[in-house]
Amino acid sequence: MYDLLKFRYFLLFFLIISCRDAPKKSSETLDTNDSTESIVTEETSEKVILFFGDSLTAGYGLELEEAFPALIQNRLDSLGLEYTVINSGLSGETTSGGRNRLDWVLNQKVDVFVLELGANDGLRGIPLTETLKNLQAMIDVVKKKNVDTKIILAGMQIPPNMGPEYTTEFRKIFPELAEENQIALIPFLLDGVAGIPELNLEDGIHPTPEGHQIVRDNVWSVLKTVIE
Structure with a gap:
């Protein structure tokens, strides 16, 4: 129960911070509900895994x-691995929005940083050069903040709405x-x-609880090699 509450506190704290730079919502973006609760967190001596993403991360x-991310915390706990998972997923987030709010979530030492952004860029048809530039900038910021932080990039794909060339x-x-x-990659x-x-909600975009269990396994297959 303590671990679950710990996870909730970290998630809500970072949602509150992140909402300061929240982008406008769109029917074509990966959305989630905003949190308005005020939570005060305590420092932790455990290693930290930060999931930085959009509503796929937020759930x-x-x-x-x-x-x-909570399922990953459960897996870590079951294996006796002393890591605290922080869920910093934000509704409708683009790579531009993530780049703007990144400093807010790097105020403490992060041992593993999982970058899950870009899907909303693709759904909005944002120029690929812009997405690439923003992702690279975030990777650079994390490395500059702490050279020892291990970075995992979550690969994403989009429907062919924007045409085959853009999609590819x-x-x-x-x-x-x-x-x-030279960072780890979750292929998709x-x-x-x-x-x-x-395995998806009615919107056809966001996974169901069963879908998130599969996503957990996709993440874990890479994460476990990083933390070993």
Whole structure:
């Protein structure tokens, strides 16, 4: 129970901070509900894993404990690994918005930083050069803040609405960035979930609790090699 409450406190604290730079909502973005509760957190001596993303990270439409960051916390606890997971997912976040709020969430030492942004850029048709520039800038900021922080980049894909060329080039951004920066890559965060109706909510974008369990496994397959 303590671990669950600890996770909730960290999530709500960072949602509150993040909302200062929250982007406007759009029907074509990955959305989640904003939090208005005020939570004071305590310092932790455990290592910290920070999930920095949009509503896929925040767990749109679900209870906090059903979203994949909380499921990762459960996995860590079950293995006796002393890590605290921080969920810093924000509704409708783009790479530009994430870049603007990143300093707010790096006020403490982060041991593992999982960057899950870009999907909303793709759904909005934001120029690929802009998405690439923002992702690289965030990677640079994390490295500059603490050279020992291990970074994991979550790969993303989008429907072909913007045309085959844009869709293909968008998908290439993530493995290319991971290779250039020599950081770990989750090939496709929603692998085994995207496009499967029974694993997504009615909007067809956000995973169900069962979908988040698969996302957890996708994340864990990479995360476990980073923290070993």
